[in-house]
Amino acid sequence: MSNADTPNVAEGLSIRGITKRYGPITVLRDVDLDVKPGEVVALLGENGAGKSTVSSIIAGLVPPTAGTMTWNGQPYAPTSPADALRRGIGLIHQEMRLLPDLSIAENVFVGRLPTRNGRVDRAGMARRAAENLHSLGLDVSPATLVGALRVAAQQQVEIAKALTLNARFLIFDEPTAALGGEETDNLFAQIERLKRAGMGFIYISHRLDEIARIADRVVVLRDGQKVGSHATAQVPVKTLVEAMVGRSLDRMFPTIEPLNGREILRVEGLTSPDGTFSDVSFSVKAGEVFGIAGIVGAGRTELMRAIAGADPIASGTITVEGRPLAPRSPADSLAAGIVLVPEDRKAQGLVLEHTIGDNIALGNYPRVAPNGFVTPGAVRRFADANIRRFGIKGRAGQPANHLSGGNQQKVVLAKSIARQPRIVILDEPTRGIDVGARAQIYDVIAGLAREGLAVIVVSSDLDEVLGLSHRVMVLSRGTNRGILDHTQANRISVMERATH
Amino acid sequence: MTVQTKHPAGAVPRFKVDLTGGVWGPLIGLIALCVFFAFKAQHFFTLQNAIIIFDQVTVYGILAIGMTLVIITGGIDLSVGSVLAFSAMTTGWLFSIVGMPFVPALFCGIAIGGVAGLASGLLVTYARLPPFIATLATMTITRGLANKYTDGNVVSGWPDALNTLNTYRHFGVITATTAFFLLLVIATWAFLKYRPAGRNLYAIGGNPEVARLAGIPVRFYLVGVYVVAGGLSAIAGMANAARLQTSQPYDGLGYELTAIAAVVIGGASLSGGVGSIGGTLIGVLIIGVLNSGLSQIGAQTYDKDVIIGVMIAAAVAFDTLIRRRR
């Protein structure tokens, strides 16, 4: 009974004139949005456009400053997330919110633990959690503690949590940011299934290729205002990008320039103590962007952390500019000129309660204050320069947790690159970053290479690896499956090796 | 509060936290202590002595149960020792000065313990004080009030029935206070392990915002645990009165530290979300066995302090060690 032609549908969710202000800052201005049952509406926009804020308002996390909502014809003004859930509206938040010390099953059912004879029904809970995780392609014991999972698996737990909510309306805020292709396919299969059962969705993502696959309609936000609405998802990506960033993007990736630098980093036979990677050898030249591809769990992150001194190494050698490096801590690798931009910005990249300025200054004090006196003014000036360079939407004195996810990612990039390293390792550098900013970051990466740095890019976004790199190494189950020149590397040649 | 609990998601964590216990380290430590004392102290390894040790730890143990709940939610309760005295003095004052019959006076005492907990809970949730400060305030205030009732004097002349609770050995083995303590342990264990409300406490301690998003009434639970901790402190106060046959305003001085130590030795984390009653019981027994055993082998008073310090550090370090191995 999809009667899309009826203008004021009683069914589904509709929001009217939603405005949100934080003090003097207006984050959302007069936003209208309708989602019918069985429909997936994609919500697009730059970092900080207000997508997560819209989601939070609908899910009862924050109250709107002005505006009204109706849900299935009834006025809807949730007072708390619990209230929204009772009405059948659930949210997967952009930032993963799991309890590391509890099991997967308990995380999935937190706040609504099923009981049997007055006791928590552990068996039933485990069974249902396992079923849902299986449908997403994750086959781990539901008794596993969430803290022991890698990022992608945690994201899948988060999704499983949403799928078991018995909601009739779900908001997915960047659910695939940490997922690979296969996991994404599994998620989409689940969304299709629920759509057919009449569930409505808001779907937020910066991966525009996903939009055409999953969305029925597209709504674009810019600076807190609705600037575009497309009745079909078959919109050319170019049009979407223009609506989002307010200008046209002629190209995504910078041109790959010919290589003529000398070798800076050489890795030989590197093996981890627990076998997540073994016998990996490669080398990177000055001015080179070296891509590392692989499916989720291939061991890329572990390998990078080992080179950065964050994890131990069992055997093998690392040579930086001819000098051997046997890092026992990140400080050792940093001293050799290697910086790592970690994949998990919340746990490894930022001190969330501290200001943006303090975060950018961390590790950069010799540059912030060459005289050894870190004055607040020096911190602010240093931060402001980086805020401008990376187009961060925020002020130096704001706490990092006030920033939108994408802007947080930019802060992590900024503070690492400010160290003026010789070698930069970027692990999922554009996780959660909008297309416009992504092009900007690609320019920064190419610029770093042009300055003579060696850049390593690890990404689950294959286009990114292919578009940026001079050479691509493919990792599968912790071993090197071949290094391809950018002239030979394409989706097929890489995937063949990655799934080998 | 510990550094090592903050391991980031996605990194290979150094050890696994086992909620249902994870108390192997302390348990092994406890057994080692018992074996050691059994060889060293002639009368240590007897039923009689086991009874004595349980009797000695009952008051601390009851406090530690409430403390476990509070610590699991990520809080701390410094007021338990003072509330113990405050409630006992309330009962004592009502009974021996106001002249109320004993049983209603007893219930008033327990209720006032709950009220003290309520005050802490409201300060934590609504005035948003850090639990350390909120319960420090309650601790200071209740200690002052406990003194005011009788101007610092001792209450004696409790009914004999009260003393019997601590002296009469049912089945020749267990006193009513010890039995009650063990029942409380079992009930709280079952609550924490099997009841949704118990599991919710772990979620709250793990991340209160996640808990709130999941629809758990966080404030209600938080106020609840402080009220329960207050009520249990009051009950501990009566167990103490039964044991000593007198009550005085300085009863329970410093017991909060022992209770917290027992809970942390038992594997709980002061940053919340981790802990178990089984662990707490072991923590309580380690402290009890150490104190009693060292007295019995005639250790010098000052050496005792040194040995206890070393043993506590060793028991917990040992636990970390075996967790890291696994």
Place this chain on the structure above:
Amino acid sequence: MTVQTKHPAGAVPRFKVDLTGGVWGPLIGLIALCVFFAFKAQHFFTLQNAIIIFDQVTVYGILAIGMTLVIITGGIDLSVGSVLAFSAMTTGWLFSIVGMPFVPALFCGIAIGGVAGLASGLLVTYARLPPFIATLATMTITRGLANKYTDGNVVSGWPDALNTLNTYRHFGVITATTAFFLLLVIATWAFLKYRPAGRNLYAIGGNPEVARLAGIPVRFYLVGVYVVAGGLSAIAGMANAARLQTSQPYDGLGYELTAIAAVVIGGASLSGGVGSIGGTLIGVLIIGVLNSGLSQIGAQTYDKDVIIGVMIAAAVAFDTLIRRRR
């Protein structure tokens, strides 16, 4: 350890954390207290009285400086009161029993305070004990050792020069111990605010993994703060000896709680990453003014407890309130 600091990213945080101070609430509370006592107690608002209050808070204050550093890194140090006594007794024993000249004995005492801190620091970083347990062990052990030196006896007969430090008023106003305390405050303030190493402590407390990945030698810093806290406890022990002219093994009993309370009243969070020396100084003075002022208006001992409890809660709640407003 507090619940409210755990708000995750993306949520609307309730208040802004101001690293450089954010101590308006306690400061206003302190001023309000001073005004109140100035009206109530005849001789309160005098230079003489200000000197007395600073004199009374010097020992606590020195402990609280070390405690601030430890708490900023996300730790806690329960051993400061015991280490105070341990070092003073070490110096006393070397000086009056072994017969070492005073100045070397003094430095040995301070060094041994640092060694006690080193022990705590190593237990925290290498044995991975929670700071609560590590410093509880150090606290118990050092108290035992402090007693062993002299079999529990008092050390008296400190050189007169030592006492002069606390009694001779330079420029007619300030004693050497108070001046030293204030210098320490200023030095630590500058260190925390302006030196990279000071800023790094905040990062370690905020998220140790982020700090480690930024190349900060986290363990080195952590061991460092415990050593400094131990050394400062030893210095506080000498200030205490200068003040009381005797030292005994039970000096400083329970001072750790006062020091922690001062730091937390001053706006630090027990979960780390937040705190300031300015705040701590205000926290120390609030406690000092309350104790002294209430004595001076002749409050009863018990009423004093009740009032102090209420005022501490009020000062911190007020701070939360105005932060929320902003």
Place this chain on the structure above:
Amino acid sequence: RAAEPVKIGLAVANLQADFFNQIKQSVEKNAKEMGVTVVTVDAKGDGATQVSQIQDLVNQKVQALIYIPAGAAAAAVPVKTAKAAGIPVVAVDRNPADAPGDTFIATNSVVAAKALGDYACKQTGGKGVLAVIQGQIGTTPEQDRDKGFKEAMTGCPGVKEVAREASKMWMKDEGFNIAQNMLQRDPTINIFFGRADALALGAAQAAKAAGGDHKVYVFGFDGDLAGLKAVKDGTLDGTMTQRTQFMGKLALQSALDLVAGKTVPAEQLQDAALTTKENVDGYIANHP
């Protein structure tokens, strides 16, 4: 004499007070000379801890118990516990009213405090402004010393008490702070009575730091080593020296007599010696 040495339990209230520490040392010293084994436990001021410790001593089969009660008033449970196991009890310093020890050794505090009060009255010429630094309120020594001193003061109407505040742990730093605040409030105070030497020493230090223009008399109680030295150098104007060395020895002797089945008097109250600059040297050389 049996081959096994006699084993005696000594349960001390808290070693943080020098008075108890002196008794403990005396018992241990004499025991060593007599070849008696003593097992000492320190309750650190907590009654419940003391009950536990006495249970442990009983379980260890000590033959007699020297019991110095912890807490505000003497608890009966330890005596009952020991008696139930057939172990004789020597109560020192305080005696549980409802279950007294087989013998009780203590200073007659009321009489001693009165003697001190009379001396203070005489020294100050019967005129002055008095401030009292109390011990922990509700405790027997505090109450007895208050009673005796008050009796003396009724005979000394020229001395007016203007301030009293209680310490919580009888410690020197408490005495210092309390006295300092009292002087701040009323600088005319010229007599302090600290209910223990540590409190009095703190008060003396405060008076010195205040640097007032008139003589401040300070009286203590206990006659512990630091107190006696202070009397000698004039910091304290007088104290009551309790006969700790003798009491320790007597306690041990009584315990041994009880073990041997001899009868021992139910009460063995000791005098405390008024100690002033004139007679202090003797007490320092040879503590009674």
